[in-house]
Amino acid sequence: MSARLDQIIATRIRQDVQSMHAYAVQDSRGMIKLDAMENPHRLPAQLRKELGERLAEVAINRYPGDRVGDLKQALAKHAKLPAGCDLMLGNGSDELISLLAMACDVPGATILAPVPGFVMYAMSAQLQGLKFVPVDLTPDFELDEKAMLDAIALHQPAIVYLAYPNNPTANLWNDAIIEKIVLAAPGLVVIDEAYLPFSSKSYLDRLARHEHVLLMRTLSKFGLAGVRIGYMMGRRELIAQVDKVRPPYNISVLNSEAALFALEHEDVFAQQAADLRAQRARVQDTLATLPGAQSWPSDANMILVRVPDPARTFEGMKARGVLVKNVSKMHPLLAGCLRLTVGTAEENTQMLSALQASL
Template identity: 65%
Template structure:
């Protein structure tokens, strides 16, 4: 007797997986795409040609091996990795988060993070069967120090994630509160610095001072979102254990080569980041001047904006050719908030015009 596909799925696939929502990616063809915090700049034509010629020489018939080793060394130099530490590559930060959760998969273990925050911390924990504790920030998106420390004492988390700057709120945390959490943490503390190229501070010194601190970064915001390179730095003994869980060829040889090329031209990406920071300041001031619009201070390449009606303004901006992210449903603290990636000098006036037009329509 055979069963239909639905019966097979219900019997052999996890019910919680079938009941969850997948990570949504919005179609963006034909739109000004400012919804996913990408670097909006491509390489100059001469560097694109040079990269194409270099990739054409890659041995696609061979598994990645030593190219990954070379990339680890290059990233260690780029990040100024401290003595006594090692670096682990991931297929983006998402894979590293999944592997960290897998490594901590022991009965009773808990993952803790402030909320609103990056959704993959909670998703990875729940998929692996770990508990997740989200501690709300204050109304102005700062860490609630007493609440965080109380949660650490109560839940004894195996992993604490602190995004620095945070996504989607784009702010840095108070350094004194961070240090108190690190001191109180019984397990690992992961400083997620995905947006480090746009921030005024980093956590490299914390990595040097604390053996249980891990530093996670990505080349996605650097300018290689399509290449999918994440990396994790920590004490060698710790990274050695975590690296056992990494698929042996998780980063393709093409991705390795593109990342190596980018690190050889780091000044071009640094120039792009400087332009984005300058555009962020101009965009922030222009948003603040719009009636009913409240932008929050940003240390990333995005600005969180509270608006009168996020759903209608999102739709109105999209109808005018600009795609932003409506994050209102992620947490009550960011109700009626849109997240806007900083675009190019040509795109940012289009963003403002679309929002201005949508606001006028809203109040008509």
């Protein structure tokens, strides 16, 4: 790097950005990829052919237009959007999280979330220049009711994030405690239901009761991680305000058409989710029999497991062609932990074999 470029970076790039680490994506080439909570199932061959033919007719020479509106209507129907509510689209949930930080960037604003949790809550706050307040979960990854309520009273956050279920711990939290947090929050409460296809509960039926609550979902875990469609629901007046900071044309015409096609075949994706829930139970049953491995109940398509030597186990599994996520250094409560994505039956067999051999 030249002295001039070094000087430009040192003086023109924010100091906090220079000290940050970029979001890391592991190289998965040649591996069984079980590190990112993706749906491992592809569309059947005939549907892939139909999708390709449909995308070929999309006018990619034009800016996105009415089809994005069609997608919003299809998602509203799919999600059973409550009366008086609206939804907005994001380029994945990541963009929605960033847009919320931008919209709520008033002087002294704070974002609060339980940790360990989804890293983008803190990263979006930092990039927008907001204060992020982490509140530790209990040792068994439950919400610490007193700590959460005390932190809300002290910091008066503009946004409280609650992942339902949580990432990377994969559990659902106590509904009564969530209700107390919602009632105590002076600003927005964002319930993140990214893993809804695998979860036994949703907050949707309570959305209409709380006008300051936003419900965030994604089609990534539905089976379209590569399409990048997130959506957020809430009171029409609130969505209208946040939607003002959304970039124009943030959803491409190809992504919109692919998502519409998927929603027209949602029964196929529902069958895939059912298979993954069954596979999750099978993996959990096997983990319970492995000496040296401690796992927790999951309501997502991932399972958190604690092992004696996470670095050795991670590298051992990788050497056997299976890529998982080593989260042991993300937070002290995750010491010794790996996060396993639930895959196909064959992938799970190989994953469990690699894990047992690497313990």
